Amino acid sequence: MTEKKLLTLIGHGDEVTSITFSSDGKTIASASSDGSLKLWKASTGGLIRAFTAHKYRITNIAFSPDGKNLASASSDGSLKLWEVSTGQIVSTVTGHQSEIRSMIFSPRW
Numbered sequence: 001m002t003e004k005k006l007l008t009l010i011g012h013g014d015e016v017t018s019i020t021f022s023s024d025g026k027t028i029a030s031a032s033s034d035g036s037l038k039l040w041k042a043s044t045g046g047l048i049r050a051f052t053a054h055k056y057r058i059t060n061i062a063f064s065p066d067g068k069n070l071a072s073a074s075s076d077g078s079l080k081l082w083e084v085s086t087g088q089i090v091s092t093v094t095g096h097q098s099e100i101r102s103m104i105f106s107p108r109w
Contacts, residue, residue, distance in 0.1 A: 011038060011047060011050065012030065012032035012034060012036055012038065013032065013034040013036065014032050014033040014034035015032065015033045016030050016031070016032055017031050017032060017033055017057060017058055017059060017060075018030070018031040018058060018059065018060050018061045019031075019061075020061050020062055020063055021042065021063070022042075022063045022067040022084070023063060023065055023066070023067050024067055025042055026041070026042055026043070026067075027039055027040065027041065027042060027048065027063075027067070027084065028040040028041075028042050029061050029063065029070055030061075031053070031058035031060075031061045031072060032057075032058060033057040033058075034057075035052055035053055035054040035055055035056055035057065035058060035074070036050060036051070036052055036053065036058075037050070037051055037052075037053035037058060037061065037070075037072055037082070038050045038051075039070075039084065039087070049087045051087055053072050053074075053080060053082070054072065054074035054075075054076050054078065054080070055074075055076050056074055056075045056076040057074065057075040057099075058072050058073065058074050058075075059073050059074060059075055059099055059100060059101050059102075060072070060073040060100070060101065060102055060103055061073070062103060062104055062105055063084070063105075064105050065105055065107055067084065068083065068084055068085070069081055069082060069083060069084060069090065070082045070084050071103055071105065073099075073100035073101070073102070073103050074099065074100065075098075075099035075100075076099070077094065077095070077096035077097060077098060077099060077100065078092055078093060078094045078096070078100070079092070079093040079100055079103060080092050080093075081093075
Protein backbone atom coordinates (compact mmCIF):
# COMPACT_ATOMS: atom_id res chain seq x y z
CA MET A 1 0.00 0.00 0.00
CA THR A 2 1.31 3.45 -0.94
CA GLU A 3 1.62 5.93 1.88
CA LYS A 4 -0.51 9.04 1.40
CA LYS A 5 0.85 12.43 2.37
CA LEU A 6 -0.94 15.75 2.86
CA LEU A 7 0.67 18.61 0.97
CA THR A 8 0.41 22.24 2.02
CA LEU A 9 0.89 24.79 -0.72
CA ILE A 10 1.85 28.07 0.93
CA GLY A 11 2.76 31.28 -0.77
CA HIS A 12 -0.12 33.07 -2.44
CA GLY A 13 -0.79 36.61 -1.24
CA ASP A 14 -4.56 36.14 -1.33
CA GLU A 15 -7.19 33.40 -1.57
CA VAL A 16 -6.52 30.46 -3.89
CA THR A 17 -9.20 30.47 -6.60
CA SER A 18 -8.25 27.43 -8.68
CA ILE A 19 -6.08 24.31 -8.46
CA THR A 20 -5.43 21.70 -11.13
CA PHE A 21 -3.17 18.69 -11.67
CA SER A 22 -1.21 17.97 -14.84
CA SER A 23 -2.32 14.85 -16.72
CA ASP A 24 0.78 12.92 -15.56
CA GLY A 25 0.07 13.90 -11.94
CA LYS A 26 3.55 15.34 -11.41
CA THR A 27 2.68 19.04 -11.31
CA ILE A 28 0.06 21.06 -9.46
CA ALA A 29 -0.87 24.54 -10.62
CA SER A 30 -2.57 27.01 -8.28
CA ALA A 31 -3.99 30.45 -8.96
CA SER A 32 -5.01 33.29 -6.71
CA SER A 33 -7.14 36.40 -6.36
CA ASP A 34 -3.92 38.42 -6.38
CA GLY A 35 -3.27 37.39 -10.01
CA SER A 36 -0.41 35.05 -9.18
CA LEU A 37 0.11 31.61 -10.67
CA LYS A 38 2.32 28.94 -9.08
CA LEU A 39 3.57 25.55 -10.17
CA TRP A 40 4.35 22.89 -7.55
CA LYS A 41 5.90 19.41 -7.49
CA ALA A 42 3.02 17.08 -6.63
CA SER A 43 5.35 14.58 -4.94
CA THR A 44 6.80 17.04 -2.41
CA GLY A 45 4.78 20.26 -2.54
CA GLY A 46 7.96 22.11 -3.47
CA LEU A 47 7.56 25.28 -5.47
CA ILE A 48 8.73 25.00 -9.09
CA ARG A 49 7.88 28.48 -10.33
CA ALA A 50 5.86 31.53 -9.29
CA PHE A 51 4.85 34.44 -11.47
CA THR A 52 2.34 37.25 -11.76
CA ALA A 53 0.01 36.11 -14.49
CA HIS A 54 -2.79 38.69 -14.46
CA LYS A 55 -3.50 42.12 -13.00
CA TYR A 56 -6.68 40.84 -11.38
CA ARG A 57 -8.18 37.66 -9.95
CA ILE A 58 -7.51 34.42 -11.81
CA THR A 59 -10.82 32.60 -12.08
CA ASN A 60 -9.77 29.31 -13.68
CA ILE A 61 -6.70 27.37 -14.83
CA ALA A 62 -6.29 24.24 -16.95
CA PHE A 63 -3.40 22.13 -18.23
CA SER A 64 -3.36 21.10 -21.88
CA PRO A 65 -3.87 17.34 -22.33
CA ASP A 66 -0.13 16.83 -22.99
CA GLY A 67 0.79 18.92 -19.92
CA LYS A 68 3.07 21.24 -21.89
CA ASN A 69 0.85 24.31 -21.58
CA LEU A 70 -1.29 25.91 -18.92
CA ALA A 71 -4.16 28.30 -19.59
CA SER A 72 -5.31 30.94 -17.12
CA ALA A 73 -8.57 32.89 -17.26
CA SER A 74 -9.07 36.13 -15.37
CA SER A 75 -11.59 38.65 -14.17
CA ASP A 76 -9.64 41.14 -16.32
CA GLY A 77 -11.34 39.55 -19.36
CA SER A 78 -8.21 37.88 -20.70
CA LEU A 79 -7.10 34.31 -21.20
CA LYS A 80 -3.37 33.53 -21.26
CA LEU A 81 -1.52 30.46 -22.45
CA TRP A 82 1.77 29.58 -20.72
CA GLU A 83 4.59 27.16 -21.50
CA VAL A 84 4.92 25.02 -18.37
CA SER A 85 8.63 24.16 -18.79
CA THR A 86 9.74 27.81 -18.95
CA GLY A 87 6.88 29.82 -17.45
CA GLN A 88 6.89 31.98 -20.57
CA ILE A 89 3.67 33.34 -22.01
CA VAL A 90 2.74 31.84 -25.37
CA SER A 91 -0.27 34.01 -26.16
CA THR A 92 -2.93 36.29 -24.71
CA VAL A 93 -6.55 36.38 -25.81
CA THR A 94 -8.46 39.58 -25.04
CA GLY A 95 -11.78 41.07 -26.03
CA HIS A 96 -14.20 39.89 -23.36
CA GLN A 97 -16.06 42.71 -21.66
CA SER A 98 -16.10 40.99 -18.28
CA GLU A 99 -14.45 38.12 -16.45
CA ILE A 100 -13.90 34.71 -18.00
CA ARG A 101 -15.18 32.17 -15.51
CA SER A 102 -14.50 28.92 -17.28
CA MET A 103 -12.48 27.36 -20.09
CA ILE A 104 -11.29 23.92 -21.12
CA PHE A 105 -8.84 22.42 -23.59
CA SER A 106 -10.05 20.32 -26.47
CA PRO A 107 -8.82 16.71 -26.12
CA ARG A 108 -7.25 17.14 -29.56
CA TRP A 109 -5.16 20.15 -28.55
